Amino acid sequence: MTTDEEIRKGLAICDGCGSAGPAHFFPDGRVHLIGTGPTCSCGSSDLRPIE
Ligand SMILES: [Zn+2]
Secondary structure, three states: OOOOOOOEEEEEEEOOOOOEEEEEEOOOOOEEEOOOEOOOOOOOOOEEEEO
16 A cells, blocks of 8 residues: 655755756655655755745
């Protein structure tokens, strides 16, 4: 059984390279870019949500 109730979807921006993309935001604060995971394709993990 899967649930998305605690995982928000939205846009995140990478502070390393400035690119933005769709991401999952986990309740414990982790951000996973859809497609690349917990780090940006540039290697940075400084991801933050965009309102
Ligand atoms: Zn980046």
